[in-house]
Amino acid sequence: MSLLIRKYAISADDWIELDDTAEIPSNAKIIVSLARSRAERETLSAAKAIGVRLDNTEDIAALWPELQALPLIALSFPKYSDGRAFSQARCLRERYNFKGEIRAVGDVQRDQLQFMQRCGFDAFALRADQNADECLRALGDFDLAYQRGASEDLPNVWRLRRQA
């Protein structure tokens, strides 16, 4: 099981991420690929809850009708420098006001966490070599931001100036 940070805390992971061939455990919260979530509706109904993992090439707008009721969407970083999922996350939060968990999965490492968080990710399945305490600290690298973005956790410079 990978290390998980959720809502600014190192967290036990109550979800199981499955690949497309893994057996479906009964009465568990599972994360499956979009393809599997479509192909195996019947079998998956045994799960306690289903989250869906999207490739970073998927078009959020086209998928939104089938995403909207999900409790969790996992967005993928096949390589940490491939930043497409940043756009997907903001789209989910800002355009569609998605309230479930948005989880970063894949090549998830410390020095991008705060950017992810500001785009609307609230859970981070860390790459195996990451130090969870260091990663938690990274969410506080900056105390304010020029952009509002999807999370309003950081004081926004524009708002501060407009209020002055």
Place this chain on the structure above:
Amino acid sequence: MYRYDEYDQKLVDERVAQFRDQTRRFLAGQLGEEEFRTLRLRNGLYVQRFAPMLRIAIPYGLISSKQMRMLAHIARKYDKGYGHFTTRQNIQFNWPKLEEVPDLLSDLASVQMHAIQTSGNCIRNITSDHLAGVADDELVDPRPYCELTRQWSSFHPEFNWLPRKFKFAFSASTADRAATRVHDIGVHIVRNEAGELGYTIYVGGGLGRMPMLGHKIREFLPEADLFSYCEAILRIYNLQGRRDNIHRARIKVLVKSLGPEKFTELVEAEWAQIKDSYLKLQAGDVERMRARFDVPAYADEAAADDGSFTAKLASDAKFAAWAKRNLRKHVRPGYAAVFVSLKANGVAPGDVTDSQMDALAALADEFSFGELRATHDQNLVLADVAKKDIHALWQRLSELGLATPNIGLLTDLICCPGLDFCSLANAGSIGVAQDIFDRFEDFDYQHDIGDIKLKMSGCMNGCGHHTVGHIGILGVDKSGEEWYQVTLGGSAENDAALGDRTGPSFSREDIAPAIEKIIEVYLAQRDSEAESFLATYRRVGMAPFKARLYDKASAHAEATA
């Protein structure tokens, strides 16, 4: 100058602390080579041929005397006593030690400077007109818009891991002095027929191995919508730009493959979703930004121009020759913008020593309200000099070797660091620049040739903008030897165009003579002294140049293209 508020300062300080920790983790083996590479690039730090290279941002080219003194200090403390001004109004140092870079960045932060996003696949330094605020053909001062854009793009959470680098340039004047058509986004600040301020947006320009001019995708964007529109462009690019091939990853390739119409359609559809969001500028945002820029306390015309300038022009021929080339009109009567040439014989174009930097800072304090500007032609400008002071300033610049009377002339050439410093280069460029200097040393001859832009790159990444030079030189490697391709007819200004290849490339030995032949053809072909090189080329075409360059007498020209 734009002056940081407490928030700007805090962000820059936090960035230094972040990079200090990243460097510590890398040196302790806790952060991988590849991860650290992408992080250090976002702080301007490359690993070069002999040592790291650090690129420091000079937003829209504007720099205070205090900042210039800090650059001199950095040149002394961390480098070998000089810095190199680049074609994007930045400055580079070639010798800092990796473990000292956090301290260097901390020194920079103490004078409101940084190296944030000067490299890496993110939004780079925002460039603009080096005559912003003083040009007489300007609609409004573009710098507050540039600073707004700098802040919007700094640590942007969504757009820091793009397919490739991304460059903005702003122009607000009739003449485009910021090469906007060769940037990923070129913004022209304009007024529509109703008299409202806004922007014309160009997308998809760029140099490098697939040079292209930007396409106009929006004629008029209202002033308040700058960032929602830019986010729409960047989002389409971030999601759809190619990531499988570094040479196909710039936005220009996406615009080309989709076609500008389809690309525009996608951007407009995305924009429709976000145009009325919090991204809209609010009443007061631009004004508040404008108010953070110092306004020089100009003297009235009588006090600024006591007549001595005109008298000296008549009595001092050397001064007059310099003034003819190195001064530009100022919007305020009694003032002029003074160009400091960084293209002296024997010096690599754009290089300045620490003592020159200190001296320039002093001259800026004494003569130009404590400010300087870096140009994309790798020169500096003292933009607000009273005419009564120009002669004294010229004398001081002459003593410093900074008064070469060649602005806009052949030896005012753009040149990348080339093989001497850069790990990407295929061929030397500084040595060729020197050969050209030696051949055209006679300034009367250069004046006769008139306005011409020679631009040279040591490889096809095109840092020297060769594709948009009136004459472009590109260094290529052929079986371990340095060869040079030549293009004619390029331009980065209002009449932007990509240059045409003359034909087979030239050897190191033959490249400077080839340039001499090109000039001879121009002088023979022009219809009058008033017809510039570019105008002549566009009228007569390549044929006469080709004939002269590749006739049988030029024995060394290579057999194949």
